[in-house]
Amino acid sequence: MTGGEDGVPEKPRQTMSPGEAENPFDIWLKRGLHQLFDDVANEPIPEELLRLIEDDRSEQK
């Protein structure tokens, strides 16, 4: 609807009533937020942080 072909959001064009389930702006916003935040969640966890957790796990045993 408002998304680009590559999942990249286009500019929102219009607004709908706040209660509208398929509000175009909400769809666009969701795509945009995923574009901005998804790769952060998917990046590998730094080894240092994993080591910190594993070291604590060993100490607790």
Next chain:
Amino acid sequence: MTSFHDQVIQILPKLRVQALSLTRNRSAAEDLVQDAVCNALAAQDSFIPGTNFSAWMHRILRNRFISDLRKRRETTDIEDVPASSFASNATHEDSLALKDLSLALSRLPADQREALVMVVVQGMSYEALAEATGCAVGTAKSRVFRARRQLEAWMTGDLPANDKLRIKVAALRSTLDDRRRKGLKSDDLFSF
């Protein structure tokens, strides 16, 4: 039953998203996650097995952010999300739209930005958001609603003519268009 440490590892991606939504800066977000994990490990005896680990962990990160903010009294205005988040195949106009969104997000209050991201990106329920941020469900709903409404107003142009954000966005666009016409790169414009 999943061990405490396994639960910490499993929730790390979500903590990173929460941290980035609060700090708006990748490096600061990484530091915040690490600090929150240290706090959680130090306080693991206070976690009651079988209770909501996710909410407990998100609250620790949030409290750490607030605590750090109070100590530093610093409002980070660095916006390093776009540079590494934009899809490489995004068109010029699409990138601009994302940069506009990123800029608008940075103008939201941190609690609204956090609420919006946790609900929209993480798929968190209002009830879970309320528990994770230590507020009433009504407050959680209100934060998400106000964030959406504010962003919609900014992004669709439903704003007073003297609005600072729109002026800034308009100025950026004008500069970008000017640079594009001259064949100059524009990446450095967004490294503020």
